[in-house]
Amino acid sequence: MTAVIETRGLTRSYRGQAALEDVTLDIEQGVITGLLGRNGAGKTTLMSLITAQDRPSSGIVRVNGTEPFEHAEAIEQMCFVRDNQRYPDDYKLKHAIRAAAIFYPNWSQPLADRLVELFRIPTKPIIKKFSRGQLSALGIVLGLASRSPITFFDEPYLGLDATARHIFYDELLADYAEHPRTIILSTHLIDEMDRLLERVIVLDRGRVLRHADVEELRGGAYQLAGRATAVDGFASGRTVLSRRAIGALATVVVEGRLTAEDRAAAAEAGLDVATVSLQELVAAYGLGDSLGGDTGTDTGSGTREPVDRDMHSERSGS
Amino acid sequence: MFDDSRPIFMQLADRIADDILRGTYAEEEQVPSTNELAAYLRINPATAGKALNRLVDAGILYKRRGIGMFVSGGAKALIEGERQQGFVQHYIAPLLAEAKNLGLDTADIIRLIEQAEAAPTPAARPDREPAS
Numbered sequence: 001m002t003a004v005i006e007t008r009g010l011t012r013s014y015r016g017q018a019a020l021e022d023v024t025l026d027i028e029q030g031v032i033t034g035l036l037g038r039n040g041a042g043k044t045t046l047m048s049l050i051t052a053q054d055r056p057s058s059g060i061v062r063v064n065g066t067e068p069f070e071h072a073e074a075i076e077q078m079c080f081v082r083d084n085q086r087y088p089d090d091y092k093l094k095h096a097i098r099a100a101a102i103f104y105p106n107w108s109q110p111l112a113d114r115l116v117e118l119f120r121i122p123t124k125p126i127i128k129k130f131s132r133g134q135l136s137a138l139g140i141v142l143g144l145a146s147r148s149p150i151t152f153f154d155e156p157y158l159g160l161d162a163t164a165r166h167i168f169y170d171e172l173l174a175d176y177a178e179h180p181r182t183i184i185l186s187t188h189l190i191d192e193m194d195r196l197l198e199r200v201i202v203l204d205r206g207r208v209l210r211h212a213d214v215e216e217l218r219g220g221a222y223q224l225a226g227r228a229t230a231v232d233g234f235a236s237g238r239t240v241l242s243r244r245a246i247g248a249l250a251t252v253v254v255e256g257r258l259t260a261e262d263r264a265a266a267a268e269a270g271l272d273v274a275t276v277s278l279q280e281l282v283a284a285y286g287l288g289d290s291l292g293g294d295t296g297t298d299t300g301s302g303t304r305e306p307v308d309r310d311m312h313s314e315r316s317g318s
Numbered sequence: 319m320f321d322d323s324r325p326i327f328m329q330l331a332d333r334i335a336d337d338i339l340r341g342t343y344a345e346e347e348q349v350p351s352t353n354e355l356a357a358y359l360r361i362n363p364a365t366a367g368k369a370l371n372r373l374v375d376a377g378i379l380y381k382r383r384g385i386g387m388f389v390s391g392g393a394k395a396l397i398e399g400e401r402q403q404g405f406v407q408h409y410i411a412p413l414l415a416e417a418k419n420l421g422l423d424t425a426d427i428i429r430l431i432e433q434a435e436a437a438p439t440p441a442a443r444p445d446r447e448p449a450s
């Protein structure tokens with residue numbers, strides 16, 4: 001796999017506040033990558049920097065080997081659909097479509113026409129009067145019909161009803177299958193969208209917590225519940241991502257996979273073991289350092305799977 | 319359709335194997351392509367491809383260049399053999415563990431199995447892997 005996007009020590013600060021800190025990533029060509037993390041984790045900042053809509057405070061972005069800022073040929077390769085995309089005041093649907101058709105070299109008018117129809121985007125009103133869902137649908141039309149070699153969607157589902165979201169997922173997969181390309185999308189609807197993804201990047205407070213195959217993360221953590229003393233005894237020496245307690249009972253989310261012996265030991269200790277969805281895992285990561293205590297340190301005791309084939313996504317020490 | 323216990327490509331591979339066992343796909347019959355599976359199940363094509371490749375590696379499917387994937391001759395016997403090995407791990411071992419909790423010995427278990435066989439109660443088909 002070749003990296004189409006490389007970032008090295010990418011940092012962006014706003015008034016001394018780091019929105020993105022020391023982000024080093026290789027994003028592979030032709031892969032659908034999900035950008036996950038809490039609000040303010042740095043997802044939009046990262047996409048803005050890669051698409052040269054913003055400049056880093058320090059560090060490097062390379063797209064196909066060149067720094068995109070003020071390099072038209074690199075920028076032309078990318079389409080970034082912002083969640084709050086602005087259009088000129090007097091623009092109607094046809095104006096936005098016409099402008100996109102001129103701007104994007106791989107534009108597909110038949111696909112755009114079909115999607116406008118499927119999403120039932122109105123042709124008469126100016127875009128300024130669009131509802132949240134109609135605005136999102138327009139963004140999806142532009143993003144998919146651009147057929148850009150690298151396409152970014154920033155929370156593309158905002159305001160869309162369930163039917164429209166499924167149209168988006170179906171059309172994305174169908175067009176991607178026919179025209180494979182690099183797609184990066186940020187989402188909070190992880191339960192709904194994780195199956196569309198091949199890779200995920202988990203950001204928290206401007207840093208990369210994980211960059212891995214979605215399939216490696218699925219089942220890459222488990223939940224333990226039972227008597228607090230037994231739970232903590234079992235969890236000691238493992239990477240605990242979150243912990244909740246009530247009275248003498250506790251529930252923890254632990255990173256890693258259970259071996260058959262682990263399962264037997266947990267059963268022996270009277271602990272209930274449950275699976276953790278990717279959404280729950282990302283939510284647990286988002287709790288970050290709020291955990292405190294000594295159970296959260298990664299002792300490298302071998303309980304963790306070698307989750308990453310890129311090296312750069314080791315969790316920053318907690 | 320899929321759960322969070324294991325990677326989806328593994329679950330999908332098992333489902334296709336289930337379909338072969340049930341005769342949904344006969345031996346030497348073509349199975350859906352990566353893109354067809356991806357579109358139908360709304361999953362990433364790479365995930366669907368991994369599931370098919372897993373079955374190719376296991377000798378259950380084989381590739382015909384430029385045409386697609388087909389069910390191997392003898393695939394059914396192969397899957398049955400594998401499943402029988404898994405039967406101990408997925409069914410017998412949890413059964414024994416629970417029996418121990420309940421203070422049942424092997425003779426009790428056999429008696430219960432014989433009773434259940436004589437008067438079957440409609441039971442939900444357990445997941446192939448214990449949910450816990």
